Amino acid sequence: MIPTESQDLGHFVILGGGTSGWMAACMLGSIFQDSPVNITLIESADIPTIGVGEATIPPFLQFLQSVGISQREFVQATSSTFKLGIRFEDWLEKEQHYFHPFGGIGRDLDGHDFYQIWQKLCREGHGSELMAHSPAAVMAGASKFIPPEQMPNSPIASAAYALHLDAKLAAEFMRTSAIKFGVQRIEATVTGVEQHECGNIARLLLDNNQIVAGDFFIDCSGFRGVLIEETLATGYDSWAKWLPCDRAVTVQTRSGEKAQPYTVSTAQDAGWTWKIPLQHRVGNGYVYASAFCDDDRATRTLMARVNGDTLNTPRVIPFQTGVRKQIWNRNCLALGLAAGFVEPLESTAIHLVFKTLALFLQHFPDKQLDPILQRRFETRIRREYEEVRDFIVLHYCTTRRDDTAFWAHCRNMAIPDSLQEQLEYFRRTGQLLLESESLFRAESWYSVLTGMGVNPATYSPLTNALDTDKLAASLSSGAKAIAQCVTTLPDHEAFVQQACPSVARRSASQ
Numbered sequence: 001m002i003p004t005e006s007q008d009l010g011h012f013v014i015l016g017g018g019t020s021g022w023m024a025a026c027m028l029g030s031i032f033q034d035s036p037v038n039i040t041l042i043e044s045a046d047i048p049t050i051g052v053g054e055a056t057i058p059p060f061l062q063f064l065q066s067v068g069i070s071q072r073e074f075v076q077a078t079s080s081t082f083k084l085g086i087r088f089e090d091w092l093e094k095e096q097h098y099f100h101p102f103g104g105i106g107r108d109l110d111g112h113d114f115y116q117i118w119q120k121l122c123r124e125g126h127g128s129e130l131m132a133h134s135p136a137a138v139m140a141g142a143s144k145f146i147p148p149e150q151m152p153n154s155p156i157a158s159a160a161y162a163l164h165l166d167a168k169l170a171a172e173f174m175r176t177s178a179i180k181f182g183v184q185r186i187e188a189t190v191t192g193v194e195q196h197e198c199g200n201i202a203r204l205l206l207d208n209n210q211i212v213a214g215d216f217f218i219d220c221s222g223f224r225g226v227l228i229e230e231t232l233a234t235g236y237d238s239w240a241k242w243l244p245c246d247r248a249v250t251v252q253t254r255s256g257e258k259a260q261p262y263t264v265s266t267a268q269d270a271g272w273t274w275k276i277p278l279q280h281r282v283g284n285g286y287v288y289a290s291a292f293c294d295d296d297r298a299t300r301t302l303m304a305r306v307n308g309d310t311l312n313t314p315r316v317i318p319f320q321t322g323v324r325k326q327i328w329n330r331n332c333l334a335l336g337l338a339a340g341f342v343e344p345l346e347s348t349a350i351h352l353v354f355k356t357l358a359l360f361l362q363h364f365p366d367k368q369l370d371p372i373l374q375r376r377f378e379t380r381i382r383r384e385y386e387e388v389r390d391f392i393v394l395h396y397c398t399t400r401r402d403d404t405a406f407w408a409h410c411r412n413m414a415i416p417d418s419l420q421e422q423l424e425y426f427r428r429t430g431q432l433l434l435e436s437e438s439l440f441r442a443e444s445w446y447s448v449l450t451g452m453g454v455n456p457a458t459y460s461p462l463t464n465a466l467d468t469d470k471l472a473a474s475l476s477s478g479a480k481a482i483a484q485c486v487t488t489l490p491d492h493e494a495f496v497q498q499a500c501p502s503v504a505r506r507s508a509s510q
């Protein structure tokens with residue numbers, strides 16, 4: 001009998017060794033470590049990684065867990081700190097700030113949504129700060145931290161957290177893990193790509209004369225998209241009309257002040273600056289719109305804001321907000337910057353790498369590459385990108401600022417229909433149009449809407465069936481319990497130093 005050729009994909013080739021390349025290598029490597037499937041990653045010593053991308057959101061911890069990486073070892077190796085959310089300064093108006101926390105806000109009562117109850121009480125003279133009911137916001141405000149899973153059944157149990165990490169150290173750590181899983185690494189530059197007659201990618205030609213053939217290719221080559229765009233000409237949908245920022249200038253500084261457990265995002269004349277505290281240094285950047293600000297001015301704005309000695313020369317990074325017309329095209333999946341980029345305001349890019357990989361695994365093909373899998377995958381990942389886009393546009397379009405041409409533009413610009421519909425629904429009902437799988441849960445939308453001064457006309461009339469005094473007492477005791485519990489927690493920096501001190505910082509000080 002002639003053996004039939006296996007239809008399983010036998011060789012994956014990953015092009016690129018930035019955060020997305022090594023995340024892909026870890027995920028595929030951990031799945032196929034005991035199988036005959038080969039995974040090869042090619043990275044160039046001559047083409048640098050983007051080197052930024054240092055704030056994450058809570059699902060990143062699931063990624064670490066899913067590939068068997070110890071969170072503590074990762075934090076130590078990447079000089080990470082903990083992140084409980086983002087503090088937004090000057091977005092609604094100058095001198096105003098608000099917090100977008102991770103995790104729960106308040107508790108539903110008898111099946112009634114907490115936010116609806118809070119709205120009802122505010123209108124009936126029992127107002128409280130929404131953030132007083134968020135364990136993560138109260139912890140962040142007091143610079144305290146403990147992983148909430150260490151305090152189950154406590155008033156802070158519903159908090160969630162993520163990491164601030166050093167992107168370069170993170171890629172190095174994941175590289176070691178992936179190689180342990182059996183991933184082959186080649187250091188070389190791809191100089192040519194050969195396709196089969198049908199158009200699928202057949203092999204990559206390297207500058208060291210090696211030829212690497214594969215069944216399936218994962219393009220993690222950064223903005224250029226060497227495979228997805230330069231080879232397969234997939235096309236790109238630009239979202240610049242809704243998100244005008246198209247450049248960033250970044251600089252690293254020595255840690256001079258206490259590392260807070262949150263990212264700071266401050267609105268500037270033509271965009272916003274970030275401050276991300278790590279254990280051994282601080283990452284700073286200014287994301288701006290080139291139509292309203294040139295590179296020199298942006299660099300001056302950034303440098304005027306940073307504290308402490310600078311550790312490198314400010315670097316300008318141009319980008320185009322949007323997404324590929326197809327993220328999976330033929331036998332090629334694009335990941336990370338090769339797939340698309342929605343600006344980094346809510347630190348979603350690394351998450352989208354994880355989500356793309358997770359969805360690809362849910363729609364995993366064989367050599368036939370059944371287009372029905374591809375279509376379903378494409379619908380779902382597209383929805384993810386669009387949800388992130390809408391949530392980020394929300395921060396801009398609800399501003400009351402008109403003190404610069406940039407902010408006047410943001411106030412008046414057109415917004416996506418899906419966001420328009422969301423805003424109208426919220427303004428009229430106090431409720432949201434969310435799918436069960438939405439990345440940004442209702443708490444996130446409520447935090448930003450409240451912070452940006454967007455208030456609904458009403459709330460769910462169902463809550464009128466509840467006794468106002470009892471509700472007020474319940475909310476007040478809930479907020480008190482959070483506040484009291486937080487006073488007993490360790491200081492964020494002290495927790496980091498005691499539980500997971502940076503290996504990089506220790507070796508630097510030796």
Ligand SMILES: Cc1cc2nc3c(=O)[nH]c(=O)nc-3n(C[C@H](O)[C@H](O)[C@H](O)COP(=O)(O)OP(=O)(O)OC[C@H]3O[C@@H](n4cnc5c(N)ncnc54)[C@H](O)[C@@H]3O)c2cc1C
Pocket residue numbers: 015016017018019020021042043044045046047048049050051052053054055056167188189190191220221222223226248285317319335336337338344347348349350351
């Ligand atoms: C200003 C800015 C701020 C950001 N902030 C955040 C944030 O806070 N949080 C977040 O989640 N994300 C953030 N991101 C996004 C994040 O940086 C990226 O998603 C992440 O780093 C992944 O990058 P990448 O691996 O796709 O690409 P890159 O880092 O660009 O890596 C590309 C790789 O491809 C290789 N390569 C390219 N061409 C070739 C070739 N011909 N041959 C061989 N190898 C090749 C390179 O050597 C490199 O290894 C930010 C991005 C920007 C621009």
